[in-house]
Amino acid sequence: MISKSTIDKVYETARLEEVIGDYVQLKKSGSNFKGLSPFTDERSPSFMVSPVKQIWKDFSSGKGGNVVAFLMEHEHFTYPEAIKHLAKKYNIEIEETEQNDEQKEQANERESMYLVSEYAQKYFSDILWNTELGKAIGLSYFKERGFTEETIKKFALGYCLDNWDSFTNAALEKGYQIKYLSDTGLTIVKEDAANPANSKKFDRFKARVMFPIQSLSGRVLGFGGRILTNDKKAAKYLNSPESDIYHKSKVLYGIYHAKQAIAKEDNCYLVEGYTDVIQFHQRGIENVVASSGTALTPEQIRLVNRLTKNITVLFDGDAAGLRASLRGIDLILEQGMNVKICSFPEGEDPDSFARANNLEEVLEYLKTNSKDFIQFKASLLIKEAESDPVKRADTVRDIVNSISKIPDRIQKEIYIQECAQIMNISESVLFNTLAQIDKKEVSDTHKKVKEEQKAQVFNVVKNEEVGQKVDVQFELERKIIEILLLYGNSPQEFEDLILKENEKGDLELEPEKIEAKVYEKIFLDLQDDEIELGNENFRNIYSKLIQELNENENFSINTFIAPLDQEMVSEISSILMEEEKYMLHDWARKEIYPKKKEVTIAQLTNETILTLRCFLIKRRINALQNETTKLENDNREILEEIMNYIHLNTLLNKKLNRVLS
Structure with missing residues (x-):
């Protein structure tokens, strides 16, 4: 704990x-x-x-x-x-109280898998640095690749011994369960159905150098392992299998170390392999991630999209692989991102190029050779179709199809103009082709929607209200919670209203100045009127707020919501961020300037409580009126009560400067 x-x-x-x-x-x-x-x-x-x-x-x-x-x-x-x-x-030392056995057992399965993965990373690193075989084989390999000791430690690289079960046995001795070693894929278990005690356990990454794969927050999700022998039967690279914590389609290698640089540089370099990422980092270019040999997925692209709108895809100088790799470009365009492509000289890849050149030379090469995707795709495909009109037509259609993926219409038009110039073809033909592609996509979408509607033809919702009425009480109670959260401990001068008889004997509301904290004013007013909040969520938040404000003079929202359950925290954040929602529309850019509220805290508090009182009085009047229609006997007492409420409602609305019909 x-x-x-x-x-x-x-x-x-x-x-x-x-x-x-x-x-x-x-x-x-x-x-x-x-x-x-x-x-x-x-x-x-x-x-x-x-x-x-x-x-x-x-x-x-x-x-x-x-x-x-x-x-x-x-x-x-x-x-x-x-x-x-x-x-x-934030480099804060964690003080923990001792956990008992029962609490340890309560750790969920995902956490157990994380713990096993983190142990494995430390084990493989320890083998690399502190054993003779680790230093002779693993460390030597990384140094031969040009990695410094600092870089090797930064990326937590390691080595798995060339033994069948060294890691598995070490993990079991440390108390880690075989279930989680198997679930993470670190250990392969071959069951013996006849005699479970004879089941065999093997290290998946035997005799491989290890590359931990980390999440955006730095947690170890899985591993990539490279074999160092020339065994043609074994895969050169082996990744952890899919598990509850590792989904290769949703992970980018190096994202943890690259995220801040990506946001700062407003660009992300996308490469293919682990060593490409590490070598670029060591050279001083940190905004780089790898798809780890897998085909690029929408989830991976969205991971980058949260940090920047710009991706530069770096290809090896191997022309054969370029054509296949271009398929990922369309996925990036569909996400509304800006794509540039840079290929390295024949026989070079990002790893070897960064190793052979200094930082300035690498940056200059990237700057000079990074082409817009249209230019790159056209230059690559046109070589294949130079003397063949049919292939040339297919190339143009291929490029226009990529342009069709772009959500922004202005960008589409600019790219069409650029494509027309490069391919020496009229813009009108390209626009017609684009229109045909768009029309087909719309038709396909429409067809899909019709099929879904047909499937749901019997699920008819009857008597559905077109518009929803505003729940006045809900909105007012929500505003009370907001005022308490923002200004609860603020001392204010309020104008209280005291009901008194005037010289003619009529009841009037007379103002009286009082000083109180906002939460005290709200609590006393609601208590005097015997008002309890109708919404259960608001009622729970209200009681906790009043208690916290009463007990803690240094009230802060951050510490208040810390121990609350997630549902309550979400509700509070919705209340506090309601007005910020309108900032998202960026009205100023459209020359629309909403009038700012200029109201004091005391005035806001008073008006909210008075409005709630008026609403509840009106509801009580309606209830009493309904009661009189049901009563056959004398209902003068009820009518008198109604008149008193009407009079009070009139006085309160007068105070709120409202005219009642």
Whole structure:
């Protein structure tokens, strides 16, 4: 168990915008930051971060919360994992109380797999640095590749001994269960159905140098292992199998070390292999990741898209592989990203080129040879179709098909013009071809929608209301929670209303000045009127808020929401970030300037409570009127009560400067 003092220190130290900035490219928007949602596939920002309130809200998915809630949502951390991650980031020493056996058993399976993977990384690194065979074979290989000791340690590279079960036995001796060694793919178990005790256990990565594959937050998800012998039966590179924590289609090698550089440089270099990434890093170019030999996937592209809109794909000088690799370009374009392509000289790859040239030379080469995808694709394909009209037509159609993937219409038009110039063909022909492709896609989509509608033809929803009425009580109760969160401990001068008789004997509301904290004013007013919040969520938050404000003079939203459950945290973040939602529309750029609220805290508090009172009085009047229609006997008492409520409602609305019909 992590001590409370450590948790408090983490919340005091961690800066939400810094932590989220490791995962999402944030841009300043007034006093807040905005960016693309890390939880949904979107092209317009709907993700807001408030440094002042230290909360975030994702308006596309509805998620929100504080810094810990973000890590729990994005990285699927448990609460303790999120605290430990932040403590590590901000160099905070973790104080822990001793866990008993029962608590240890409660660790979930995913966490057990993470722990096994992290142990494996440390084991392989230890073998590399501290054993004779590790140094002679593994370390020698990495140094031959030109990696410095600092680089080897930075990427936590390692070595698995050329023994059948050295790692497995070491892990079992440390208390790690064979189930999780098998689930992570580190150990291969061959069951003996007749006699389970004779089941054989093998190290998957036997006699391989090891490349740990890390998540965006730095957790070890799996491994890549390279064999060092010339065994033609064995794969040169071997990756961890798919598991609950490792999905190769959603991971990019090097993203953990590259994320800050990608956001800073506003560009990501995409390469193919582990050593390409490591060599570029060592040369001083850190905004580089690898797809690790797998075909590029939309999930991998979206991982980069959160950090930058710009990708430069680096290809080996092997012309044969270029054609196949171009298929990934269309996927990048579909995500609305800007793509450049750079190929290296014949026989070179990013690894060898970075090793043979200094930083300035590599950067200059990348700058000079990075071409727009249209230029690159045209120059590559036109060579194959130079003297063949049919192939040339196919090449043009191929390029236009890529252009059709781009969501932005202006970009499409510019690329069509560029393609016409390069291929020496009229723009009108290309636009017609583009229109045909777009029409076919629309037709296919329409056909798919019709088929889905046909399948759901019997699922008819009857009597569905077209519009939803505004729930006045809900909105007012929500506003009360917002006021308590933002201004609860603020001392204010309020104008209270006291019901008194005037000289004529009529009841009037007389103003009286009082000084009180906002939470005291709200609590006393609701208590005097015997008002209980109708919404269960708001009622729970309200009671916790009043207690916290009453007990803690140094109230902060961050520490208040720390121990709350995720549902309550999400609700609070939605309340606090409601107005920030409108900043996403960037009205100023459209020369629309919403009028800013200029209202005091005391006035806002009074008006909200008075409005709620008026609403509840009106509802009570309606209830009493319905009661009179049901009663056959004398209902003068009820009518008198109704008149009193009407009079009070009139007085309150007069105070609110409202005219009643």
